[in-house]
Amino acid sequence: MKTTRTLATVAMLAAASGLVACSSDGGGSDASNCTNTITKQDLPVVTMWAWYPNMELVVDNFNKANDEVQVCWTNVGQGGDQYDKFQTAISAGTGAPDLVMVEMDRIPTFQIQNALVDISGYDLEAARANYGEGAWKDVSVGDAVYGVPVDGGPLAMIYRKDIFDKYGIAPPKTWAEYEQAAQKVKDAGGPLFGDLGANVPALMMALQIQKGAAPYTYDPAQPESIGVRLNDQASKDVLEYWGGLVRKGLVGTQDQFTPEYISGVINGNYATYISAAWAPGYLTGAGVGQGQDTGTFAVAPLPQWDPTNPVQVNWGGSAFSVTSQSKKPELAAKAAYGLYADEESLTDGWTNQIIFPLNLTALNNPEFVDLKVAFFDGQQANKEVYVPAANAYQGVVYSPFGQYYFDAMTKQISAISAGSVTGSQGADRLQEDVTKHATEQGFTVR
Amino acid sequence: MTSLTEKRAPRTHDQKHKIRGKVQRREHLTGWLFVGPFGVVFLAFLIAPLAYALYLSLFQKKLIGGTSFVLFDNYVKAFTDPSFLSGAWFVVRFALVAIPVQIAVALAMALILDAVTSLFTRFSRLMIFLPYAIPTVIGAVMWGFLYSRSFGPLSDVFGLFGATAPDFLSSSLIFYGLLNIVTWQWAGYYMIILYAALQGIDPTLYEAARMDGAGRWQVARRIKIPLIAPALILILVFSLIGTLQFFNEPQFLRYLAAGTIGSDFTPNMYAYQQAFGLANFNYGSAISFALGGLVFICVYAFLFFTRKRRSFL
Numbered sequence A: 001m002k003t004t005r006t007l008a009t010v011a012m013l014a015a016a017s018g019l020v021a022c023s024s025d026g027g028g029s030d031a032s033n034c035t036n037t038i039t040k041q042d043l044p045v046v047t048m049w050a051w052y053p054n055m056e057l058v059v060d061n062f063n064k065a066n067d068e069v070q071v072c073w074t075n076v077g078q079g080g081d082q083y084d085k086f087q088t089a090i091s092a093g094t095g096a097p098d099l100v101m102v103e104m105d106r107i108p109t110f111q112i113q114n115a116l117v118d119i120s121g122y123d124l125e126a127a128r129a130n131y132g133e134g135a136w137k138d139v140s141v142g143d144a145v146y147g148v149p150v151d152g153g154p155l156a157m158i159y160r161k162d163i164f165d166k167y168g169i170a171p172p173k174t175w176a177e178y179e180q181a182a183q184k185v186k187d188a189g190g191p192l193f194g195d196l197g198a199n200v201p202a203l204m205m206a207l208q209i210q211k212g213a214a215p216y217t218y219d220p221a222q223p224e225s226i227g228v229r230l231n232d233q234a235s236k237d238v239l240e241y242w243g244g245l246v247r248k249g250l251v252g253t254q255d256q257f258t259p260e261y262i263s264g265v266i267n268g269n270y271a272t273y274i275s276a277a278w279a280p281g282y283l284t285g286a287g288v289g290q291g292q293d294t295g296t297f298a299v300a301p302l303p304q305w306d307p308t309n310p311v312q313v314n315w316g317g318s319a320f321s322v323t324s325q326s327k328k329p330e331l332a333a334k335a336a337y338g339l340y341a342d343e344e345s346l347t348d349g350w351t352n353q354i355i356f357p358l359n360l361t362a363l364n365n366p367e368f369v370d371l372k373v374a375f376f377d378g379q380q381a382n383k384e385v386y387v388p389a390a391n392a393y394q395g396v397v398y399s400p401f402g403q404y405y406f407d408a409m410t411k412q413i414s415a416i417s418a419g420s421v422t423g424s425q426g427a428d429r430l431q432e433d434v435t436k437h438a439t440e441q442g443f444t445v446r
Numbered sequence B: 001m002t003s004l005t006e007k008r009a010p011r012t013h014d015q016k017h018k019i020r021g022k023v024q025r026r027e028h029l030t031g032w033l034f035v036g037p038f039g040v041v042f043l044a045f046l047i048a049p050l051a052y053a054l055y056l057s058l059f060q061k062k063l064i065g066g067t068s069f070v071l072f073d074n075y076v077k078a079f080t081d082p083s084f085l086s087g088a089w090f091v092v093r094f095a096l097v098a099i100p101v102q103i104a105v106a107l108a109m110a111l112i113l114d115a116v117t118s119l120f121t122r123f124s125r126l127m128i129f130l131p132y133a134i135p136t137v138i139g140a141v142m143w144g145f146l147y148s149r150s151f152g153p154l155s156d157v158f159g160l161f162g163a164t165a166p167d168f169l170s171s172s173l174i175f176y177g178l179l180n181i182v183t184w185q186w187a188g189y190y191m192i193i194l195y196a197a198l199q200g201i202d203p204t205l206y207e208a209a210r211m212d213g214a215g216r217w218q219v220a221r222r223i224k225i226p227l228i229a230p231a232l233i234l235i236l237v238f239s240l241i242g243t244l245q246f247f248n249e250p251q252f253l254r255y256l257a258a259g260t261i262g263s264d265f266t267p268n269m270y271a272y273q274q275a276f277g278l279a280n281f282n283y284g285s286a287i288s289f290a291l292g293g294l295v296f297i298c299v300y301a302f303l304f305f306t307r308k309r310r311s312f313l
Helices: A002-026 A055-065 A080-092 A104-111 A133-138 A161-166 A175-187 A201-210 A233-247 A259-267 A279-285 A329-338 A343-351 A381-392 A402-418 A423-440 B002-015 B021-056 B073-078 B082-115 B119-133 B136-146 B153-160 B174-199 B204-211 B216-227 B229-244 B248-253 B267-277 B281-305
Strands: A045-049 A070-074 A099-103 A148-152 A155-160 A216-218 A225-228 A272-276 A297-301 A318-322 B059-062 B066-069
Touching: A045 A080, A045 A329, A055 A070, A055 A329, A055 A343, A080 A099, A080 A104, A080 B267, A099 A104, A099 A329, A104 A318, A104 A402, A133 A148, A148 A329, A155 A161, A155 A201, A155 A381, A175 A233, A201 A233, A201 A272, A201 A402, A225 A423, A233 A402, A233 A423, A272 A279, A279 A297, A297 A381, A318 A329, A402 A423, A402 B267, B021 B281, B059 B281, B073 B281, B082 B119, B082 B174, B082 B216, B082 B229, B082 B267, B082 B281, B119 B174, B136 B174, B136 B248, B174 B229, B174 B248, B204 B216, B216 B229, B229 B281, B248 B267, B267 B281
Parallel strands: A045 A070, A045 A099
Antiparallel strands: A099 A318, A148 A318, A155 A272, A155 A297, A216 A225, B059 B066
């Protein structure tokens, strides 16, 4: 016993010295290396990790307007890279900043580890009116609120007008029409109609939810018990549908967010791109729609399974969360309410399509709603597609082991693309895999 | 840890076995002083983290239920975990193909550079070595682009013959895609080691062989290769350890082909994912140790079968 403890102490010391090194070079709770410049030196500072492309402007706007707290911001990586760092800081018990940007589907993953602070005690009511009910639902676990919504990701179908015109097709309204149109383009010797990317499992999850899948049921009052339904009929149907499109050669199997995929989008190798409202901004940043493909893109509502009973879903969307390692949670919460909530930042965000704002000031702003989006050749994309989709969005229950689930999903999509399993086999394997993980993690799977 | 440093001391000791008493004690102390700085770093940055990882690997932390001592449960899990086993099988298969290919290329180049003396040799030597000087990450990213079918050169080359370029990032060809990258990166390095060994051979042996009527090919086969066998074994061990711990190249190509290269593609990547992606440091440590065991077994088996040749270990 004594030896174990000595060993543990030695090991802890060794680990701690390593972590000190980590936090000082990675940002973390150290306020000395902000990317932004803090001019009001005498105010308290909260540290923050976020990766919005215009974050520096957002932070500067906040710091300029605020006389109570200043934000010290660092970009430690986008998405998974930041989560890995945050996760390591959680495990280490030190090194996390006061505020983190998280995608809403990750909130339960961090919440269950007690890494996030319930901000409902910190004057939340003042900020509540800024966002709609659906937005708050996505950042809440039960009645507790673990983040301040920033942007959403209503899904839609981005398509190439030039390709649609050339092959004489109208934007499909249902998934059945989507397949027919794909077949028509293929038969005429046209390009692929879409893409099934193995590295975008969150998109596949959203598409399954659209057909009625409810992957997780979870009651925060009983955290040890979770319902996992990854192979119900709706989940299987959607995987079968995409597996079928791949088998028939109608869609590609290229990983998305890669140079290969982007060059394919520019070259017109894909007639459609099923993606969220933030996609145009991402594509513009990656150089799409600026050369030979200028003005070739348009957007239409997401195809439906049942057009009489349309369902809108979301991919991504982020929030600012206060971490439980923060020593100034109240100030951090204040910063979270104020960041990206001022008109100048929001306007910069939506005019450059960096975010699809959830802040009602922007959502109800006629300039935003009526915006003629340059990427879509002047189409009023917000009014026609994204705002209705966002308004109809109901919110989702995400899992507390999101990373594992998405990795497992990636594996199955990859296998489906390679043709080694069918869609329903993939769903069954996914269910088995995730159930096993959940059980190992101590959950009772219902 | 102490036993290691102690072992080191008697070795210097032995060489001076005739000297006794005070001198011996002073030398003993001097020896320790010389070993000291290394010893401290060795303990702090190798032994302590290893011990900590071993300690971690004996526990299990659950999201619900917290941490508990489970002894070897994590190891039992690892050796029945299809992710770990398929990753381990992949690196073993990869080693079986990649190592002979790399060594064959390195040996051929070293022999040519040793036999041919012209102005061009120096330049070629540098060029062949160059890939090793390029950081692995840059190398992997660069090859990722070269493999691209939409803007890499492959499609142009294959297009000339009216064929479609193979996708080296697809699940069926990723083995060869990685094989190519690894060979490109490491063959030059091994070539330098072999070349240095070749330069160390006494040239009079060649003269003697020529007088006995041996041709160039025979000199290479019967004199050069046998004499550089220790260097060959050295690079074999290097490449065996490196290949079993395969990490950098697949990890970076994952950004281009996450579907093909899963997070459990190699045991090292799986350990990384468990520890830093899923916060499962305990299982990650267990996988690392299990991989360490695998590497040890492979290297030991290899050294056992080549024990007559070895003069360096």
